[in-house]
Amino acid sequence: METSSLATSAIYDSKTFEPRVGLGRLLSQVKMELVEALDRELAPLDITAAQYVILATLAEGPTGSASGLCKGVSYDPGAMTRMIDRLERKGLVRRVRCPADRRRINLEMTAEGKAVYPQLIESAVTVFNRYLRGFSRDEIAQLETYLKRMLANA
Amino acid sequence: METSSLATSAIYDSKTFEPRVGLGRLLSQVKMELVEALDRELAPLDITAAQYVILATLAEGPTGSASGLCKGVSYDPGAMTRMIDRLERKGLVRRVRCPADRRRINLEMTAEGKAVYPQLIESAVTVFNRYLRGFSRDEIAQLETYLKRMLANA
DNA sequence: TGACAACTATTGTCTAGGCAACTAAGATAT
């Protein structure tokens, strides 16, 4: 039958599954190392990788409200409130009540936030380039495609 | 010069880097969804994905000590102590002082732990097969290779 | 032997996210 490499056959079965060396472990490891590396890279700026994600989403996107950010980064509203507290305390971000809808709180980067932002990007680029040494652009595109396919399978 | 697809050229630069759609976001998302899916799958057994990882490492490997587990799953020793507390409270794992080295604590799965373990594997297999629908074995192998190359670049 | 270094596990403290309850504000329907 030669089903072993058909795309439609089940990949794993309980007999042969090896939890310790599999894809899950690799994904966790890579993600963790990337976060740790970015944390170290950003440490001199007193900014964490988690904060970087929020700032980047805020800086690049049109979604200026807190709840928009929550959906964008799949974050709990409560966690987001406190995250914004931290960023506001650091003077990187400002809460601005939306006049049209007074429930909504729009977020703006402060001058200081905008000033450090290029350094954040620089740090992220450094980290990714380090972990992607030896990859061609095609390979990265393919890696991204695989991950997108997994997400589409959700 | 046509350097754009040479493997040795830097992949990203600060001008073109798009933090919101890149590899980091994809990796985080995939990892998170896998964990959430496994959590849901294991919920009826009252076991979390994090606990599954420990149990799997313990069941499959020869590393029976707590500190061995710490290294194996890059876990904090303090966190590991409390993790084992939880597993012990659930009756899945037993602490056994090593007679040869009385600092060391060896871990054994209880009869109950061994009894549920096949169901854990079954759950994990189900989740991975779901997220890998449509993948050939070759594609999975290549995905794993990419991730291993990233780790090797650390 | 005794001082000292290295290792194992535990505990306390801190940080941060998840969940639920709550308040305020807008939207909708009667």
Next chain:
DNA sequence: ATATCTTAGTTGCCTAGACAATAGTTGTCA
């Protein structure tokens, strides 16, 4: 207009991991 429903953000409580300090144990070496 008012009652009801939905949405946005905040707060309190709980859980869990990270880090640091500690106690007990082993190995080393003078």
